[in-house]
Amino acid sequence: MRSISTSRKGGRKHQMVSLKDISVRCGVSVATVSKALNGHKDVSEATREKLLKAAKEMGYFPNSQARALKTNRTLNLGVMFSDEAGSGLTHEFFAKVLNSFKTEAEAAGYDITFINKNVGRQKMSTYEHCKYRNVDGVIIACTDFTTQDVFEVINGDIPVVTIDHIFDCRTAIMSNNEKGIEELVDYVTGMGHKKIAYIQGNKSAVAERRQAGFCKACMNRGIDINPDWLLSGDYHNPERTYDLTKKLLSGSDRPSCIFMPDDYSAMGGLSAVKDMGLSVPGDVSVVGYDGIAYSQLLSPRLTTYLQDTTAIGTAAAKQLVSLIENPQTTFTEVITVDGQLIEGASVADLNQRH
Amino acid sequence: MRSISTSRKGGRKHQMVSLKDISVRCGVSVATVSKALNGHKDVSEATREKLLKAAKEMGYFPNSQARALKTNRTLNLGVMFSDEAGSGLTHEFFAKVLNSFKTEAEAAGYDITFINKNVGRQKMSTYEHCKYRNVDGVIIACTDFTTQDVFEVINGDIPVVTIDHIFDCRTAIMSNNEKGIEELVDYVTGMGHKKIAYIQGNKSAVAERRQAGFCKACMNRGIDINPDWLLSGDYHNPERTYDLTKKLLSGSDRPSCIFMPDDYSAMGGLSAVKDMGLSVPGDVSVVGYDGIAYSQLLSPRLTTYLQDTTAIGTAAAKQLVSLIENPQTTFTEVITVDGQLIEGASVADLNQRH
DNA sequence: CGTTTTATTTTAAACGTTTAAGTAGCCCTG
DNA sequence: CAGGGCTACTTAAACGTTTAAAATAAAACG
Numbered sequence: 001m002r003s004i005s006t007s008r009k010g011g012r013k014h015q016m017v018s019l020k021d022i023s024v025r026c027g028v029s030v031a032t033v034s035k036a037l038n039g040h041k042d043v044s045e046a047t048r049e050k051l052l053k054a055a056k057e058m059g060y061f062p063n064s065q066a067r068a069l070k071t072n073r074t075l076n077l078g079v080m081f082s083d084e085a086g087s088g089l090t091h092e093f094f095a096k097v098l099n100s101f102k103t104e105a106e107a108a109g110y111d112i113t114f115i116n117k118n119v120g121r122q123k124m125s126t127y128e129h130c131k132y133r134n135v136d137g138v139i140i141a142c143t144d145f146t147t148q149d150v151f152e153v154i155n156g157d158i159p160v161v162t163i164d165h166i167f168d169c170r171t172a173i174m175s176n177n178e179k180g181i182e183e184l185v186d187y188v189t190g191m192g193h194k195k196i197a198y199i200q201g202n203k204s205a206v207a208e209r210r211q212a213g214f215c216k217a218c219m220n221r222g223i224d225i226n227p228d229w230l231l232s233g234d235y236h237n238p239e240r241t242y243d244l245t246k247k248l249l250s251g252s253d254r255p256s257c258i259f260m261p262d263d264y265s266a267m268g269g270l271s272a273v274k275d276m277g278l279s280v281p282g283d284v285s286v287v288g289y290d291g292i293a294y295s296q297l298l299s300p301r302l303t304t305y306l307q308d309t310t311a312i313g314t315a316a317a318k319q320l321v322s323l324i325e326n327p328q329t330t331f332t333e334v335i336t337v338d339g340q341l342i343e344g345a346s347v348a349d350l351n352q353r354h
Numbered sequence: 355m356r357s358i359s360t361s362r363k364g365g366r367k368h369q370m371v372s373l374k375d376i377s378v379r380c381g382v383s384v385a386t387v388s389k390a391l392n393g394h395k396d397v398s399e400a401t402r403e404k405l406l407k408a409a410k411e412m413g414y415f416p417n418s419q420a421r422a423l424k425t426n427r428t429l430n431l432g433v434m435f436s437d438e439a440g441s442g443l444t445h446e447f448f449a450k451v452l453n454s455f456k457t458e459a460e461a462a463g464y465d466i467t468f469i470n471k472n473v474g475r476q477k478m479s480t481y482e483h484c485k486y487r488n489v490d491g492v493i494i495a496c497t498d499f500t501t502q503d504v505f506e507v508i509n510g511d512i513p514v515v516t517i518d519h520i521f522d523c524r525t526a527i528m529s530n531n532e533k534g535i536e537e538l539v540d541y542v543t544g545m546g547h548k549k550i551a552y553i554q555g556n557k558s559a560v561a562e563r564r565q566a567g568f569c570k571a572c573m574n575r576g577i578d579i580n581p582d583w584l585l586s587g588d589y590h591n592p593e594r595t596y597d598l599t600k601k602l603l604s605g606s607d608r609p610s611c612i613f614m615p616d617d618y619s620a621m622g623g624l625s626a627v628k629d630m631g632l633s634v635p636g637d638v639s640v641v642g643y644d645g646i647a648y649s650q651l652l653s654p655r656l657t658t659y660l661q662d663t664t665a666i667g668t669a670a671a672k673q674l675v676s677l678i679e680n681p682q683t684t685f686t687e688v689i690t691v692d693g694q695l696i697e698g699a700s701v702a703d704l705n706q707r708h
Numbered sequence: 709c710g711t712t713t714t715a716t717t718t719t720a721a722a723c724g725t726t727t728a729a730g731t732a733g734c735c736c737t738g
Numbered sequence: 739c740a741g742g743g744c745t746a747c748t749t750a751a752a753c754g755t756t757t758a759a760a761a762t763a764a765a766a767c768g
Contacts, residue, residue: 016485016754018753018754018755019754019755020754028717028718029717029718029719030718030754030755030756031717031718031719031720031756031757032716032717032718034754034755034756034757035717035756035757038756040757041715042715042716042717043715043716043717044715044716044717047716047717061478061482061485061486062486062754062755063423063486063488063753063754063755064419064486064487064488065418065419065420065422065423065428065488065753065754065755066419066423066723066753066754066755066756067754067755067756068419068723068755069417069419069420069423069722069723069724069725069753069754069755069756070722070723070754070755070756070757071723071755071756072723074419076467088453088456089443089449089450089452089453089456090446090449090450090453090647092444095443095444095449096443096444098443099442099443099444102442102443102468102470106470106471109476111467111468111469111470111487112467112468113430113465113466113467113468114456114465114466114467115465116456116460116465117460122463124415128415131370131415132415132416132417132418133418133465134417134418134419238651264647264648267648267651267652268651270651271651271653274653293444293618294618294621294648297592297621297622297624297625298621298652299625299628370724372723372724372725373724373725374724382747382748383747383748383749384724384725384726384748385726385727385747385748385749385750386746386747386748388724388725388726388727389726389727389747392726394727395745396745396746396747397745397746397747398745398746398747401746401747416724416725417723417724417725419723419724419725420723420724420725420726420753421724421725421726422725422753423723423724423725423726423752423753423754423755424724424725424726424727424752424753425725425726425753426753
């Protein structure tokens, strides 16, 4: 453990007013001030008012470090982003979830800190970092839940909520991926499509659930799944999706509709269609997933499934805070959040064709 | 100040191993352990090794709160997002800047905390919050720099770096907006355009600089600016831009090229062009600003100006850390970061027309 | 008016660090 | 051999809180 530079004590930092300052000015003990400010009952109304007034006048604010040291609570939540593609905050789904998580957490009085793996230039695991910073809880939102780092946190003793992945004994918030895909399949088959291709995202719990939903819905609708049209691609990767789309469309037998891994990737798919001299939805229909803002600014507007990121983030924060503040809260809750199909104009109605 | 619930001391939290534990096990004083682990010179190699080994075996990690309490340094940086449109993290430019800021800050050993306005359910200003959390520095990145909250921080005694806005006596990282617009104007006029319209973004320092660049470049190129074609719109607002674009195109005299406030808004503009039965770039050319990922997935690919978000975020972090660690660092530095024109296919070459 | 109860305040210890100052022990050196 | 200068430690105080326990004052009771 190398030294951190602590030579200049305080340095430019202004001296904050402390409980002691107030106690001196008002002629009471520090303990009384603390209790008055924290609303304990064993302090008279008169002194409480005097102290509150003084605190306000002197611009007092508690020192979070000292408080945390004593109480072992920091009012801080850690955010763990595995960020494998380096997209991190740029990923609209995560950014939106995080945004509403943040809003809800703030309303409950918590701050958000990103948990990284080196602090003060020394390496530590994510879990160690959480311990170091003493976060009261952690939210895990990432694409790859199979890393050592994730396991450590999951097996640790800090309250945890995961997004879109279920661990035994941990609370999870799940976007309803099966239902989303099923609704899309229902919609598309309702429009008369039978030749449906599906480009999956990266291998992950989410991808599995979506595929399961896809197969189930096709089954129910009596649609045969052509194994050649079930491709494994990447999330958030327009280039890859571009290639796969071209591949799908270059065969002699063409699907009439393609499910893209997500809206962002779909843009690659759309380019591929166009580059092959075909049109959407005239020659081939396309559906996305996510319901990101851009998808509705395209022409044709993309038919997609809007994930309720606000509800997901909010639920995550609520659950996490609840785990922290009422330790008896059950650990294993799984909360499913439904989304909503957005009917764009990227799926042709084959029923009207003849 | 209402009470925070501190009833259960520690609660589920695991007890961390402390310097005391190590000192007991190794039969030395706490001070020696501290100094050994912090690399002070007045401890023998033998004991240092013994202590380091013990620390590792026992899974010791320093307690950041205790350390901060003593040293007045938290290794924590505050992020201030004014977030007026509520877009927050969803804003690609900010998300990208923040992402690289985060990466660089982490490399320097700092964590990132979002500064909000209520902690433990009590309201406080952003500045008060910074004091409460004792952040070592703050980065301000927002659209509106004229709020009370911003002023308070700027006038405070915490190291600050601002993004895209200059205050006296504070370090600022500026995306080179004049140059960006000038290059775009040069490019567009080079393609033979003389009838150029400009939809501005929200009133702000950035908008002013861009407009200045626009006017200057037009002047230099001998282009007359038609006041009717200088509209004030909003950043990040496709709907507004849609309306303004329609307005521009419905006059008898049409511009041959339109500068959009930003790429995201541009998508609204593109829709407007299309909805009027016109084509890009056949009937009217369009340029954006920002160089977001989506802009290059459109067809035609958008001609735009890529802001170097990585360099901006990195520079911000570097400067902030430098301000913190070397107090003698000059306060008033302004760092300008150039971007790069991206030639898409949304601007017609009028020179070839005849 | 002594005694118990209740309301209010203070004392003191603790949380886990850092660090100035003090204390040995030891080796030099004039 | 007194004194100075190292080296390798230890002591003790401090950072700003919280809180159990003790102390005091005030009130109530029989």
